[in-house]
Amino acid sequence: AQTVTQSQPEMSVQEAETVTLSCTYDTSESDYYLFWYKQPPSRQMILVIRQEAYKQQNATENRFSVNFQKAAKSFSLKISDSQLGDAAMYFCAYRKFATGANSKLTFGKGITLSVRP
Amino acid sequence: KAGVTQTPRYLIKTRGQQVTLSCSPISGHRSVSWYQQTPGQGLQFLFEYFSETQRNKGNFPGRFSGRQFSNSRSEMNVSTLELGDSALYLCASSFGTRTYNEQFFGPGTRLTVL
Numbered sequence: 029a030q031t032v033t034q035s036q037p038e039m040s041v042q043e044a045e046t047v048t049l050s051c052t053y054d055t056s057e058s059d060y061y062l063f064w065y066k067q068p069p070s071r072q073m074i075l076v077i078r079q080e081a082y083k084q085q086n087a088t089e090n091r092f093s094v095n096f097q098k099a100a101k102s103f104s105l106k107i108s109d110s111q112l113g114d115a116a117m118y119f120c121a122y123r124k125f126a127t128g129a130n131s132k133l134t135f136g137k138g139i140t141l142s143v144r145p
Numbered sequence: 146k147a148g149v150t151q152t153p154r155y156l157i158k159t160r161g162q163q164v165t166l167s168c169s170p171i172s173g174h175r176s177v178s179w180y181q182q183t184p185g186q187g188l189q190f191l192f193e194y195f196s197e198t199q200r201n202k203g204n205f206p207g208r209f210s211g212r213q214f215s216n217s218r219s220e221m222n223v224s225t226l227e228l229g230d231s232a233l234y235l236c237a238s239s240f241g242t243r244t245y246n247e248q249f250f251g252p253g254t255r256l257t258v259l
Contacts, residue, residue, distance in 0.1 A: 126244055133237075
């Protein structure tokens with residue numbers, strides 16, 4: 029079974045600075061997707077960024093980028109120029125590649141990020 | 146385009162009762178997944194429906210069931226509620242079941258069991 033581990037329950041960052049959130053996962057699959065989701069206090073979960081395992085290039089979305097280390101099974105999220113609106117719970121998630129069933133998301137426990145003004 | 150909607154947003158029930166939660170996916174989306182979120186267990190997959198068929202099921206007791214209608218709206222039912230069923234129940238919709246199909250989450254239904 030696949031597992032996703034986020035070992036840091038909380039982190040804090042100064043506004044405008046950079047923060048890195050860590051995630052490790054365990055799988056025997058070679059094809060899969062990895063995601064970072066953001067859940068603000070309003071509770072609506074939104075996708076921040078995703079990475080296809082077969083792609084060597086790290087994904088980037090504006091101020092958000094990942095460091096994907098497939099051999100080490102590590103998938104960290106870097107937030108640059110942190111903003112107050114980045115304060116939320118962040119979940120790392122794994123999804124096995126499939127064309128039909130078994131497309132569920134497996135989530136880590138999440139990390140609460142606070143941004144200091 | 147309207148997002149995923151879930152009703153009701155908050156619900157209070159007592160042990161032994163049953164409850165039905167509803168999820169309306171984004172227009173055009175045919176896949177609906179349900180997740181339970183608790184502080185202790187985190188986010189856990191309940192089940193996934195596509196074209197009115199359950200395609201995948203998580204490791205939950207039979208008290209948890211669901212269905213999907215022809216318009217892709219989905220309901221989940223929990224019978225004989227237990228205190229441990231108190232949780233935020235999230236619904237997510239996607240266009241299909243392919244891995245690259247992004248899942249869009251609803252705001253959730255907060256269930257409290259007394």
